Amino acid sequence: MLEGLDLRVLYAGRPVLEVPRIEVRAGEILAIIGPNGAGKSTLLRVLGLLEPPTSGVVRFRGSPVAWGSGDLLATRRHFASVFQEPLLCDTTVEANIALGLRLRRAASEAVTTQVQTWLAHLGIAHLARREAGSLSGGEAQRCSLARAFAIQPDVLLLDEPFAALDPPTKDELLTLLQVLLRQEGCTTVFVTHDRDEALRLGDRIAVMMGGRIHQVGVPSEVFGRPVSEEVARFVGVETILPGRVVAEQAGLLTVEVDGMKIEALGRATVGERVLMCLRPEDLVIRRRDERVGLESARNHLEGQVEDATPVGAQYRVRIACGPARGGVVALVTRQSFDDLALERGTPVVVTFKASAVHLIPR
Structure with missing residues (x-):
């Protein structure tokens, strides 16, 4: 047209x-x-x-x-x-x-x-x-x-x-x-x-x-x-961290990011330097002391809440994870935020699927 x-x-x-x-x-x-x-x-x-x-x-x-x-x-x-x-x-x-x-x-x-x-x-x-x-x-x-x-x-x-x-x-x-x-x-x-x-x-x-x-x-x-x-x-990806592909098997990649091992789906060669991208709505937070059953998410990162900011009907929660304290950002509902009693320093586990990870070559 x-x-x-x-x-x-x-x-x-x-x-x-x-x-x-x-x-x-x-x-x-x-x-x-x-x-x-x-x-x-x-x-x-x-x-x-x-x-x-x-x-x-x-x-x-x-x-x-x-x-x-x-x-x-x-x-x-x-x-x-x-x-x-x-x-x-x-x-x-x-x-x-x-x-x-x-x-x-x-x-x-x-x-x-x-x-x-x-x-x-x-x-x-x-x-x-x-x-x-x-x-x-x-x-x-x-x-x-x-x-x-x-x-x-x-x-x-x-x-x-x-x-x-x-x-x-x-x-x-x-x-x-x-x-x-x-x-x-x-x-x-x-x-x-x-x-x-x-x-x-x-x-x-x-x-x-x-x-x-x-x-x-x-x-x-x-x-x-x-x-x-x-x-x-610009499109709202709030977690962007540099990493390196350290393993690949049938399309499942292992990426080392700030001392953490992240699993992702995609195409890349071992040794390739990448940017790991995560959208905040794709991350799930639970308290570290919370007992859970089987989870489908491949990635589990332990960390502590750094800060939380209200955004409309949700909270934007920033978490320091891994040995290098790399920051990831998650969005949670106000109800979840209150139920989890999140505050600065709260120990949490962040989970997300391998399909939620997007890698950009760098």
Whole structure:
């Protein structure tokens, strides 16, 4: 549906975007994530035909876009955009939703039908005659989304549309958007710095840093098998420790990490230096004096709690393990935290499966 080739953007002679290739498949939701200043919005504007690249080609439905030609506006009519700021006109909600249709000279009956349909889908029918300037942030963004969907775009561009919303409003809109995007089958490019948003919406995820795409894949691949330490840290891997492969047997590796022996699944050669990565949600903590039955986890590390920090409905617990006191980080529910009576210095055992370990060559 949409493709960028050898895209490069320079601002004041400085490269801010260098992307050899990016593809957005028909009907998919591609989430582009990365830290502030990574070039996400610049890439979105280029793919959305809102900003020409310094060099490179954008293809829509297989045909290259001719920047500056008379066909550019006609091609843009296949796109709709929603930004962090709603960008509504100083008129009523229903007039805002109708705007794109009227600019496309849609028949009056079709305009009325589409406006009523999307007022209902976005849950703002009761606001139809309200002035847009009087809307709350969540209501205004619903109006923006309704306006975008009403023109039935081939490509929908979303540039951090939930960044300014409070958590309950954001969660409600994300849930609604999930349903609408699947229902419409709309090809979507969604830019965000929020990992959870990307996981909820993205069919595939592209990780951007420093104007470049570092990894593209399905969520389980990007979050479970990051290609570099930088990507791993951004996607929420909190335990990253250097190690060395000391044994291999039928795909089961033994890795020496800070004096500890860790078993992992993967491909590597004996003697290879690696980074051992563990996601905090894959670790299980129990008190060292707790008696347990058989466990399926291959890895058991003894350690002591260093600190614990509340994070929403969970606690982030840092544990010093092994002879070198290498730190690992686990997430536990508040209930588990209270039941285990964890505090600084509590002796614990951390368990995790070999399949939870991801190794990055270094």
